Structures are given as structure tokens and as C-alpha cells.
Amino acid sequence: MNLPFAESYKIKMVEPIKKSTRNQRIQWIKDARYNLFKLNSDQVFIDLLTDSGTGAMSDRQWSELMLGDESYAGASSYFKMKNAIKSILGFDYFLPTHQGRAAENVLFSTLIKEGDVVPGNSHFDTTKGHIEFRKAHAIDCTIDEAFETTNLHPFKGNIDLNKLEQVLKSYPKEKIPCIVVTVTCNSSGGQPVSMQNLKDVKAMATRYGIPVVFDSARFAENAYFIKLREEAYKEKTIKEIVWDMFANADMMTMSSKKDAIVNMGGFIGFKNEETFKNATVFNIMFEGYITYGGMSGRDMNALAQGLYEGTEFDYLESRIKQIEYLGQQLIAAGVPIQMPVGGHAVFVDATKFLPHLPKEELVAQTLAIELYIEGGVRGVEIGTLLADRDPDTRENRYPTLELLRLAIPRRVYTNNHMDYVAAALINVYNRRNDIRKGYRITYEAPIMRHFTVELEKIY
Numbered sequence: 001m002n003l004p005f006a007e008s009y010k011i012k013m014v015e016p017i018k019k020s021t022r023n024q025r026i027q028w029i030k031d032a033r034y035n036l037f038k039l040n041s042d043q044v045f046i047d048l049l050t051d052s053g054t055g056a057m058s059d060r061q062w063s064e065l066m067l068g069d070e071s072y073a074g075a076s077s078y079f080k081m082k083n084a085i086k087s088i089l090g091f092d093y094f095l096p097t098h099q100g101r102a103a104e105n106v107l108f109s110t111l112i113k114e115g116d117v118v119p120g121n122s123h124f125d126t127t128k129g130h131i132e133f134r135k136a137h138a139i140d141c142t143i144d145e146a147f148e149t150t151n152l153h154p155f156k157g158n159i160d161l162n163k164l165e166q167v168l169k170s171y172p173k174e175k176i177p178c179i180v181v182t183v184t185c186n187s188s189g190g191q192p193v194s195m196q197n198l199k200d201v202k203a204m205a206t207r208y209g210i211p212v213v214f215d216s217a218r219f220a221e222n223a224y225f226i227k228l229r230e231e232a233y234k235e236k237t238i239k240e241i242v243w244d245m246f247a248n249a250d251m252m253t254m255s256s257k258k259d260a261i262v263n264m265g266g267f268i269g270f271k272n273e274e275t276f277k278n279a280t281v282f283n284i285m286f287e288g289y290i291t292y293g294g295m296s297g298r299d300m301n302a303l304a305q306g307l308y309e310g311t312e313f314d315y316l317e318s319r320i321k322q323i324e325y326l327g328q329q330l331i332a333a334g335v336p337i338q339m340p341v342g343g344h345a346v347f348v349d350a351t352k353f354l355p356h357l358p359k360e361e362l363v364a365q366t367l368a369i370e371l372y373i374e375g376g377v378r379g380v381e382i383g384t385l386l387a388d389r390d391p392d393t394r395e396n397r398y399p400t401l402e403l404l405r406l407a408i409p410r411r412v413y414t415n416n417h418m419d420y421v422a423a424a425l426i427n428v429y430n431r432r433n434d435i436r437k438g439y440r441i442t443y444e445a446p447i448m449r450h451f452t453v454e455l456e457k458i459y
């Protein structure tokens with residue numbers, strides 16, 4: 001008999017989670033104005049809101065916390081992080097920041113000015129927010145296959161080189177401060193970018209004299225997919241693949257709350273000393289001195305250790321197989337999801353799930369609310385609320401895909417939890433025709449509205 005797959009770790013510490021009744025959940029979500037961000041965590045049984053900062057640190061990472069050096073300047077923890085970044089990612093210069101969006105804030109303060117355009121593959125929401133806040137424009141150049149959920153393209157995060165070249169040709173070089181490549185691409189379903197595409201983008205960028213920034217939150221998951229799906233990399237280690245990936249980047253922003261498996265932290269990597277120096281000014285202004293930038297020494301230690309662990313094949317295999325395990329159960333039951341299953345989450349195609357609901361009634365959000373009521377499972381809308389309004393016209397932007405994302409925290413839940421999530425969602429699927437009405441907005445913030453939006457039920 002072939003031995004079945006099993007996780008490459010065991011559990012040393014546990015944390016209780018709370019069950020609730022359907023009636024309690026109906027009341028709680030109403031009190032939360034139908035915004036799942038506004039629920040208290042003890043009102044949630046299985047929390048798949050995000051995989052950001054929600055992972056379980058290893059025994060080694062916890063040990064590193066005790067070794068943290070809290071000196072204001074020149075702490076050994078800074079050098080631990082510097083060594084990890086240099087040896088794994090190849091960047092000579094880096095700035096620590098308190099999380100990924102802070103890295104974007106510092107870097108974009110250095111690079112982007114009003115009227116600029118920033119091409120990329122389905123920019124992440126905070127990335128787009130930081131671009132638009134500066135009155136610049138994010139231009140999506142993702143391949144069309146990414147938006148067909150049943151298309152089994154192995155690299156749906158890829159940049160369409162024709163679309164990219166069109167942008168590079170249409171604007172003067174001075175208006176294009178950088179190209180942002182997100183690995184893996186969250187907005188299109190945790191979908192990877194191929195090594196070939198990374199090389200092609202870099203080659204084109206070089207021809208036009210434009211620097212390439214990797215938005216790197218899930219770079220290690222991206223490397224895992226390259227190993228599995230790109231013939232030339234089958235025999236390479238994850239660390240070798242990561243090295244080759246970042247050879248195609250001039251800069252990187254990192255949310256360490258993802259693939260560095262820490263609860264808080266981020267950084268910017270630079271190959272060019274002058275850009276690093278320019279960014280240093282903003283880092284000191286917004287984050288902190290250059291050798292801690294919004295992080296404590298202990299957290300820099302845990303982050304450095306997380307970078308080594310997060311780029312191990314066995315860890316990545318355990319993680320990504322769990323997402324696949326959930327995804328396959330849903331596919332077997334006919335639930336429409338983005339395929340192939342992504343690296344950190346299952347993305348449910350809400351438009352296909354609830355085809356009778358008009359898009360104005362917030363289809364993916366409606367599905368997220370129903371899943372919460374069904375089983376106390378918290379997912380997140382990646383749809384109209386997230387897509388926000390056009391900064392110029394203030395009209396709602398209706399995205400090509402209305403998705404419910406079920407993001408799986410790293411090393412946190414067991415496959416029994418995945419079985420529970422699948423059963424809850426399949427129950428909702430079986431009663432989908434009874435979900436006749438959606439929701440409307442009663443309050444929204446001028447930018448990144450999804451975090452604080454308030455809704456009411458349409459009757």
C-alpha cells in the first residue's frame with residue numbers, strides 16, 4: 001500500500017475555539033452590519049478571513065523571540081534578518097517595516113507621483129490603494145485565462161506580455177515608475193507566476209528601462225508551484241527556485257505575515273543603493289530607524305527564522321496539499337471554485353454559485369454571510385466591495401470575478417476543520433436557490449471601503 005500524505009510537523013500547543021448556534025450567528029452578523037470584519041473572533045468557529053499574520057510559529061521561531069536584541073540601532077536581530085534576506089532572496093539592501101502595506105507606503109513614496117501608471121498582475125488591494133492614494137493608476141495586465149475559473153492554466157498569475165508592452169509603449173518612461181509583479185497573485189486566486197513569465201517581464205522591463213518590483217507576500221508558495229508545474233525546475237530545491245525568481249526583481253515589498261510565518265512584520269528589498277537611500281528617509285519618517293523600522297528585535301528574529309522554514313519543501317507541501325484537500329471536496333460536490341486550487345486559499349465563484357442575484361446586490365458578500373450563518377466559518381469577499389469605486393468617476397467598479405475567498409492560516413487547522421468547512425459550504429450550495437436577495441451599502445469609507453463598510457439586507 002502507498003503511504004498516505006501526512007503533515008511534516010506535530011502540534012505542541014493548542015488554543016480552544018468556540019462553537020455557536022445558528023440563531024446566535026444570525027444576530028451577531030446583523031449587529032456587525034453584515035461586515036465580517038466587524039465580528040469578534042469568538043463569534044467565529046473557523047476563521048478563514050485571511051492567512052495574514054494568523055499562522056502558527058514553530059518551536060524554533062518561539063525560541064528566536066527569546067534571543068531578540070531590542071537595541072535601538074544596530075541590533076543583532078537586524079543582522080539576522082539582513083542575512084536571511086541576502087542569502088534567500090539576494091537583496092543587498094533592505095528596510096524593515098511593520099507590515100506589507102507599510103513597505104508599499106515607504107517604497108511608493110519614493111517612486112510614485114501623481115499621474116503615473118503602474119502596470120502589474122491584479123494588484124493587491126493595499127497596493128492599489130497606495131497607488132491610487134498618490135493619484136496614480138494601477139493597470140491590470142493579468143492574462144485573460146485568470147478570469148475563467150474553470151480554465152486549468154497552470155500559471156494564472158502570469159502577466160500578459162502584449163498587454164504590458166501596450167502600456168510601456170503608450171506612456172513615456174517617466175510616467176512608469178515600476179512594474180509590480182505579485183507572487184503569487186492573490187486577487188486572481190492565489191495563482192502562481194511562472195519563472196518564464198518572470199524572466200520575460202524582466203527582459204521587457206529592461207528594454208524599456210523600467211524597474212520591476214515583486215510584491216512578494218507568497219513568494220515561497222509561488223516557488224512550490226514552479227517546482228511542480230515547470231519542467232525545468234522539477235529537480236531544483238525551493239531555495240534555488242526562490243533565488244532564480246528574485247534574480248528578476250530590482251526591488252521587493254514583503255508582507256512577512258504570509259510566507260515568513262510571523263504574526264506581524266514586513267520589509268522592502270533593494271538591489272540599487274541609491275533607491276534604498278531615498279527610501280530610507282521615508283522609512284525613518286513613517287516606520288522607525290533603519291535597523292528596526294516598526295519591528296521589535298524579537299519579531300525580526302522570528303521573521304528571519306520564518307524565511308528559512310517557509311522555503312522548505314516539506315512545509316510547503318503540507319500547506320498547499322491542505323488547500324487542495326479542501327478544494328477537491330468542493331469540486332466533487334459541484335461547488336464552482338477557481339481552478340486549479342491556489343496556494344493559500346480556495347476561491348469560490350460566487351456569480352456561478354448564486355447566478356440569480358444581480359451584481360448590485362453584492363453577490364460574493366451575500367455568500368460570505370450565508371456561509372457564516374451556516375457554520376460559523378468566516379471567509380472574505382473578493383468582489384464588488386473590495387473593487388471599490390473608480391477614483392475619477394466615483395462609480396462602483398464591478399470586477400470580472402465575484403469571489404468568496406477561504407484563506408487557510410499556516411499550520412493552524414487540521415483536515416477535520418477542512419471537512420467541516422466543506423460540509424458547511426456544500427449545505428449552502430444545496431439551498432442556494434432559496435437565497436433570493438442580497439445586501440445594500442448604508443455606509444462606506446472613501447477608500448478601501450471593504451474593511452469598514454456597513455450593509456443592510458434587501459427584502
Ligand SMILES: *Cc1c(COP(=O)(O)O)cnc(C)c1O
Pocket residue numbers: 052099100101102124126127182186215216217218254255256257258265266
Ligand atoms: C497582505 C499583502 C499585502 C499587504 O500586506 P500587509 O502585511 O497586510 O500590510 C500586500 N500585497 C500582497 C500580495 C499581500 O498578500
